[in-house]
Amino acid sequence: MTKALLLDLSGVLYDGDRLLPGALEAVAHAREQGWLLRFVTNTATKSREQILDKLQALGFNVEAEELFTAPDAALRYVQARGMQPYTLVHPSIEAVFGVPPEAPDCVVLGDARDGLSYANLNRAFRLVKQGCPLIAIGDNKYFRDGDVLSLDAGPFVRAIAWAADAEPVVMGKPSAAFFAEVVNSTGLAPENCLMIGDDVFGDVDGALQAGLEARLVKTGKYQPGDETRLSPPAQTLTSIADLETLL
Numbered sequence: 001m002t003k004a005l006l007l008d009l010s011g012v013l014y015d016g017d018r019l020l021p022g023a024l025e026a027v028a029h030a031r032e033q034g035w036l037l038r039f040v041t042n043t044a045t046k047s048r049e050q051i052l053d054k055l056q057a058l059g060f061n062v063e064a065e066e067l068f069t070a071p072d073a074a075l076r077y078v079q080a081r082g083m084q085p086y087t088l089v090h091p092s093i094e095a096v097f098g099v100p101p102e103a104p105d106c107v108v109l110g111d112a113r114d115g116l117s118y119a120n121l122n123r124a125f126r127l128v129k130q131g132c133p134l135i136a137i138g139d140n141k142y143f144r145d146g147d148v149l150s151l152d153a154g155p156f157v158r159a160i161a162w163a164a165d166a167e168p169v170v171m172g173k174p175s176a177a178f179f180a181e182v183v184n185s186t187g188l189a190p191e192n193c194l195m196i197g198d199d200v201f202g203d204v205d206g207a208l209q210a211g212l213e214a215r216l217v218k219t220g221k222y223q224p225g226d227e228t229r230l231s232p233p234a235q236t237l238t239s240i241a242d243l244e245t246l247l
């Protein structure tokens, strides 16, 4: 039976600019075995084209339609509703949201790094407090940045949502709607899809909640004991190199 493999990128296939051992072989093996592949990332600091170029440079052959990103999902969400967003996002993806409107009617908040200044967060807060929807690009707590962990968008989304008594709309992982969109693109049932990721909540719990199978890799942002943060504990793989034993 045809099955689909959903792969997180950072921390699973590569760490920064470093290819993780066995990643190329694992992806090639899955393709040979007839698995449909989907690459799913919350990365909000690179455009689709930059992500595809990076994968290509590392040696992965990924078709554009196999890549699903959180910024794309957020863009589709606001476009489908004709919304004019105030975007607090990384400069590399700002352009896809178009010219900043004079009178925004929603807030799109992502991993904007130094763009997350007090002044900018305050503008976002005031809009959300007035009733503008808050759309989050991912809900990750932190990401691995070289040797250290760094704050992701999640904590800033929570800060604004908490202060404004608002419920954010999360685009990307772990949103069930996002997983459903990726699953639908395969034409398969969720239980025939397997998600592999290094974020126990964003990747693994999100996929399980959406009815997929999931495995946590012990690379990337993984911290010892992360698997026990879910009940029952998440099933693990030492790394993507272990995938062959599973397929």
Ligand SMILES: [Mg+2]
Binding pocket: 008, 009, 010, 011, 012, 197, 198, 199, 220
């Ligand atoms: Mg990751």
